[in-house]
Structures are given as structure tokens and as C-alpha cells.
Amino acid sequence: MEKLSQESAPIYEALEKFRKMRVVPFDVPGHKRGRGNPELERLLGDRCMNLDVNSMKPLDNLCHPVSVIRQAEELAAEAFHAAHAFLMVGGTTSSVQSMILSVAKRGEKIILPRNVHRSVLTAMVLCGAVPVYVNPQCSNRLGIPLGMSVADVERVIRENPDAKAVLVNNPTYYGVCSDIQSIVKLAHDNGMYCLADEAHGTHFYFSDKLPVSAMDAGADMAAVSMHKSGGSLTQSSLLLIGPNMPEGHVRQIINLTQTTSGSYLLMSSLDISRRNLALRGRETFEKVIELAEYARKEINEIPGFYAFSKEIINKDSVYDFDVTKLSIHTLETGLAGIEVYDLLRDEYDIQIEFGDFGNILAYLSIGDRKRDIERLVSSLSEVARRFGKTKVDLIEQEYIPPQVAVSPQEAFYAEKESKTLRDAIGFICSEFVMCYPPGIPILAPGERVTKEIIEHIEYAKEKGCTITGPEDAEINYLNVLKGV
Incomplete structure (x- = not known):
């Protein structure tokens, strides 16, 4: 078989070939190349609508790729120094969730910093894994959480030798990187996987003037937001794995939640963007x-x-x-x-x-x-x-150490009651509260509500932060575990 070249874009090329065939569609999508929805066609253009097609033999299938999608995955793996790469059309949220679900089951521990994206914790709601937090150090001047200290990770691993994996942000939203190479070695020396949320680190693979990438550091899995700094369409992402992760198992996990109707607009955007990054x-x-x-x-x-x-x-x-x-x-x-x-x-x-x-x-x-x-x-x-005005005493500390009382899954599905923010103090929260972006929870299911956290939420509301997560859209009430 002829070796693939980074100059090729297999999905895009197959779509172009298909478009020229003028095939009559008696399949989905129902807009039938835009004819059935002229207003949408005017918005997106006929070229876009013609490429919004369903899986078929010439175009492969995202759930079980054997031809052009498989080739695009192999090219992405080569470009990103991975053993294999999966094209993801559910955003990097889907990539992160697949990482967690691939390594942990109900009751099993994952070591991670608290300043993780909500997708990490929603994955734990789904699979029942238990978070063990390494409290990140903070910059008092900047009021932001930093990375994980290697000494802190080592201590938490020593205290939790049965943990399945360590998760690292590479980098944080603010650009801060932990010593991922040392953390990978610690994890592997203790029989644990190392996972990387690399949503904001796509570009690390294409410059020696930037921090080390997760795959080059030896991580077992990395979730990469191609649509953030890589140029692909919103919601398109990559999940990278190293040689220690079984590709077939990870594919099965991905297929638990990822659509069977993968968007060829998203997949071709990943394909073309990978080619662009590999070449330029x-x-x-x-x-x-x-x-x-x-x-x-x-x-x-x-x-x-x-x-x-x-x-x-x-x-x-x-x-x-x-x-x-x-x-x-x-x-x-x-x-x-x-x-x-x-x-x-x-x-x-x-x-x-x-x-x-x-x-x-x-x-x-x-x-x-x-x-x-x-x-x-x-x-x-x-x-x-x-x-500008004279500096006033604003809240400068972004990180409040959580008090984890029960697992995210147990709290999310428990019997609950609604309480005002102030009345919720002392109870266990059963839902997420986060400012978005960046989507890092202020509160997660299973965490004890404290006075400091409520003051944090009230201040965020007063300053106009977009707060998401709670069932109450006005964020005046929180759902907490009943009687706890």
C-alpha cells in the first residue's frame, strides 16, 4: 500500500470526487443538497450544502472507518506524533469524556487538578469515577490557579496508589503548563495512565519555541481542540492515543456517545486543517x-x-x-x-x-x-x-479548594431539593455552577457548598459573568442533596 502523504486530504478529496458525480440522493440529510431548505442554502451556500452528506461506501463511516476516514486518522496521528488519532465531531468535550471513560469505571479514582473543564467532571457523572484533587497553587497577584506541582502529584499518588490515571491541563486557559514529562513518568512508574486535556495546546505540536506537547511527553491520551488554535470548524476535535492504549477499546468507548451521523463538514475541516498545519x-x-x-x-x-x-x-x-x-x-x-x-x-x-x-x-x-x-x-x-479608576479591593483569588463529600455521579442522581444560595450553605451540591468561558466549575456535584463559594457566585453575578450549569437559569437557587 502506498504511503500516505501529509500533502493529501483524503476526506476532502473524496467529497470533491463525490460532488462531481451528481448522485441523486434518496438518503439523509433531508434537505437534499439544499433544495429542500433554500433559506439555509442562501445562508451557507450551495457548495456547503452539497458537502453535507451522509456516510456511504465511497465516503467511509466514522464509527468504523476503513478507507478515507481511516487514512485521515493515520495522517493526523503522524502529524501529532501519536500512535493513533480519532476524528471527533462532538467537540473536545467529547474527546475529554472519551479519555475518562476509557480508563476508569465506577468507584475508580482519577488524580486531577481542580481547575479542569466541566467535561472532565461530566464524564465522572457518566462513568462513576471519583476525582482526587491536586489543589493547584495560585498566583495571588494574578488571582489565577496555576499548574500542578510535581511534589504535590507525587504525594497524592502515594496517598492513592489504587488510582487509575493522572490528568494534566496542557496548558491551562491562561497558558500555564505543569511539568508534564515528570508527571507522565510518575504516573507510569506507579502503574497509572497519564491523560492530557490539550484543548488549548494544538499548536504545541508545530513549534520548538512552545511548551512540550502531551504526545512528545509520553502521555497515553490527549484531547486536542483543532478548532481553537488549529483552524478547523467549531466542534471539531482530535483524540490522540499513545502506544499503550488499545485503539479498538478506545473506539468502542467513543462510539458509546459520539453520533453515528458524523458531519462531513466537520471531518473535512479537520482533514484540511491537519494538512495546513503539517505543511505550514x-x-x-x-x-x-x-x-x-x-x-x-x-x-x-x-x-x-x-x-x-x-x-x-x-x-x-x-x-x-x-x-x-x-x-x-x-x-x-x-x-x-x-x-x-x-x-x-x-x-x-x-x-x-x-x-x-x-x-x-x-x-x-x-x-x-x-x-x-x-x-x-x-x-x-x-x-x-x-x-479606569483607583484600584479597589476586588476578589483576587480564583481558586477555592473544594470539599468533596460524595462522588459526582452519586450526587447528580441523588434525591435533591432546591434552596436559595445562602440557604444552600453547608449542603452538598448536586449540580454544576461555572463561569463560561472557560467552563471550569466553581461548584461540581458532590461538593459541599461553603460561604466563600456563595460569595464567589454572587460576585460573579454582580460583575456580569455568564454563569451556567444550575437548573435555575437565574442562579438564585441551587439543587442540593436532600437532608444532607
Whole structure:
């Protein structure tokens, strides 16, 4: 069999060949190449609608790929230094959930930092695994959780020798990296898997000026958000595995929850984006790094803003830093991050990725231009001048150590009752509460509600954070375990 080349895009090429055949469709989707939904066709265009097709022999099947999808997976594995890669059409949430479900069953432990994405904990609701937290160290100045200290991971492994896996954020939303190579070795030396939530680290595979990637560090599985910094369509993702993970077992796990109607628009976008990164990724991300460094230099000349970078590295809880992450501390302006986020959107038509209590994140990737950076810098300068005020005592600590009382699954499915936020103090929460983005829970099912957590939620509401998770959309009530 002829060796595949990174210059090819098997799914895209098969779709182009199929499009030219002018096949008459008596299958799904029901819009029949757009004819049945002219308004949608006007929105998306006839080319897009013609490529929104169902699985068939010439186009392979995502659940059991044997031809073009299989080839696209093999090319992705090669590009991302993995033993195998799975194309995921349920977002990186689906990739993360498949990682957890592949290594742990009900009652089994996974060691992880508390500042994980909600998908990690929703997976535990599904499979019944139990989280064992390594409390991340925090930056008091920046008010953000950092990475996991290797010494802390070693201690928790020693206390929980029966754990099945250790999960690492590589990197965090803010760009902070733990020492993933040392953590992988610790996990493997103790008979555990090492999993990486690499949602924000796609670009690590295409530059030696960025932190080490999970696969190069020896991790067993990594969930990679191609749509974030890799350029594919929203909701498309990759799940990478190392040589110690059985491909067939992981495929079975993925097929428990992933659709049997995989979108060829999403899959072809993964295919084309992988080709783009494999051929041009190194030079592209070189430019992204240059843009980020230029932006950081300019922003740090604006009084009150601090765009932090590698100077926060301490070789422990901040082992390395992703310089493409333009994270900006705002509190010296007297403004919370979420307030700057709102001002940039409402006054200057600039959409930032997220704002928390003390920081904003401008997400830079392959599509950014210098003139857009300049517009961001000038707008931040105006925000500081027009809206800045004397620094006030805002909540600076983003991380509140959780009190885990029962497993996420047990709490989620337990008999529950609704209580006002203040009345819920002392009870065990049965639902998620999180600011989105980044989607890191303030509260997760099974955790004890404390006064500090309620104050955190009230402050987030007051500052205009988008809070999701609870059954009560107004976030005035919480569901808690009945009588507990």
C-alpha cells in the first residue's frame, strides 16, 4: 500500500470526487443538497450544502472507518506524533469524556487538578469515577490557579496508589503548563495512565519555541481542540492515543456517545486543517508568537494593564508558559476582567475570549493580523483612560479548594431539593455552577457548598459573568442533596 502523504486530504478529496458525480440522493440529510431548505442554502451556500452528506461506501463511516476516514486518522496521528488519532465531531468535550471513560469505571479514582473543564467532571457523572484533587497553587497577584506541582502529584499518588490515571491541563486557559514529562513518568512508574486535556495546546505540536506537547511527553491520551488554535470548524476535535492504549477499546468507548451521523463538514475541516498545519504550521505559529510578543510589549506600556508571560515561570507550578496566550491582568486599572471584556465588546466592537475577575484572554491563532492587534492595543489604552479608576479591593483569588463529600455521579442522581444560595450553605451540591468561558466549575456535584463559594457566585453575578450549569437559569437557587 502506498504511503500516505501529509500533502493529501483524503476526506476532502473524496467529497470533491463525490460532488462531481451528481448522485441523486434518496438518503439523509433531508434537505437534499439544499433544495429542500433554500433559506439555509442562501445562508451557507450551495457548495456547503452539497458537502453535507451522509456516510456511504465511497465516503467511509466514522464509527468504523476503513478507507478515507481511516487514512485521515493515520495522517493526523503522524502529524501529532501519536500512535493513533480519532476524528471527533462532538467537540473536545467529547474527546475529554472519551479519555475518562476509557480508563476508569465506577468507584475508580482519577488524580486531577481542580481547575479542569466541566467535561472532565461530566464524564465522572457518566462513568462513576471519583476525582482526587491536586489543589493547584495560585498566583495571588494574578488571582489565577496555576499548574500542578510535581511534589504535590507525587504525594497524592502515594496517598492513592489504587488510582487509575493522572490528568494534566496542557496548558491551562491562561497558558500555564505543569511539568508534564515528570508527571507522565510518575504516573507510569506507579502503574497509572497519564491523560492530557490539550484543548488549548494544538499548536504545541508545530513549534520548538512552545511548551512540550502531551504526545512528545509520553502521555497515553490527549484531547486536542483543532478548532481553537488549529483552524478547523467549531466542534471539531482530535483524540490522540499513545502506544499503550488499545485503539479498538478506545473506539468502542467513543462510539458509546459520539453520533453515528458524523458531519462531513466537520471531518473535512479537520482533514484540511491537519494538512495546513503539517505543511505550514511551523512558519504560521512563528508569526503567531511574534504577534503575541508584539502585543504584550505594547500592552505593558499602558498604565494599569499587565500582559504576563514567561517571567511567571518558577519551574514548579508554572513549569512553562505558552507565549501565544495573550492573558492580561486588569485589576490595577480598577476594573475587573469581565468589565474590560464587556467594554471592549460594547464600546469598541472587539470580542475577547473571556474575562474573569482579574484578567482577560485575547486568543491568538493562525487567523490573526497585526492591524487587529493594533486595534486591540489602542482600544485597551482608551479603556484605561476613559473607564479606569483607583484600584479597589476586588476578589483576587480564583481558586477555592473544594470539599468533596460524595462522588459526582452519586450526587447528580441523588434525591435533591432546591434552596436559595445562602440557604444552600453547608449542603452538598448536586449540580454544576461555572463561569463560561472557560467552563471550569466553581461548584461540581458532590461538593459541599461553603460561604466563600456563595460569595464567589454572587460576585460573579454582580460583575456580569455568564454563569451556567444550575437548573435555575437565574442562579438564585441551587439543587442540593436532600437532608444532607
